[in-house]
Amino acid sequence: MIEATSAGAILFRDTRGRREYLLLKSRPGDWEFPKGGVEGGEELQQTAIREVREEAGISDFRLLDGFREDYDYVFEASGDTIHKTVHLFVARSHEASAELSEEHRDMQWRDYDQAINTITQDGPREILEDAHEFIDENFEG
Numbered sequence: 001m002i003e004a005t006s007a008g009a010i011l012f013r014d015t016r017g018r019r020e021y022l023l024l025k026s027r028p029g030d031w032e033f034p035k036g037g038v039e040g041g042e043e044l045q046q047t048a049i050r051e052v053r054e055e056a057g058i059s060d061f062r063l064l065d066g067f068r069e070d071y072d073y074v075f076e077a078s079g080d081t082i083h084k085t086v087h088l089f090v091a092r093s094h095e096a097s098a099e100l101s102e103e104h105r106d107m108q109w110r111d112y113d114q115a116i117n118t119i120t121q122d123g124p125r126e127i128l129e130d131a132h133e134f135i136d137e138n139f140e141g
Helices: 042-057 112-118 121-139
Strands: 004-013 018-026 035-037 061-077 080-093 104-111
Touching: 004 042, 004 061, 004 121, 018 061, 018 112, 035 042, 042 061, 042 080, 061 121, 080 121, 104 112, 112 121
Parallel strands: 004 080
Antiparallel strands: 004 018, 004 035, 018 104, 061 080
16 A cells, blocks of 8 residues: 655635635545645645635735644555555635646535535545634634
8 A cells, every 4th residue: 555645735715704624526526625745845834825825816825823734545556556645734715716727527615514514525625624723813804
């Protein structure tokens, strides 16, 4: 089994007093957060920042200290079995819009209830629940 590591961010913005989270629709059809593989000697936070920029076209954001959660899954690719661990951070966007990359089919900003009901995998959905609570407790407004 091949071990793989990815990192990404649960990106949120506040629009007209409403918090929204950015979701991307992958080519296979899963709704997820911006994330991707660690390259070279990157730290996990560096990967998360790079992936948000590449996959969402957003550069004016910052990772918030104190939150990192992981989930993992196994999949098949080119005849290999891959065990992937994904590390998610929380990031606040200061940009109003995002730009769809070629890696994804769609993107949407969703409020919490919509996001929870849109995300297609249990791991990211559970982490969004924790991230939403973390933001409420630490970064209101």
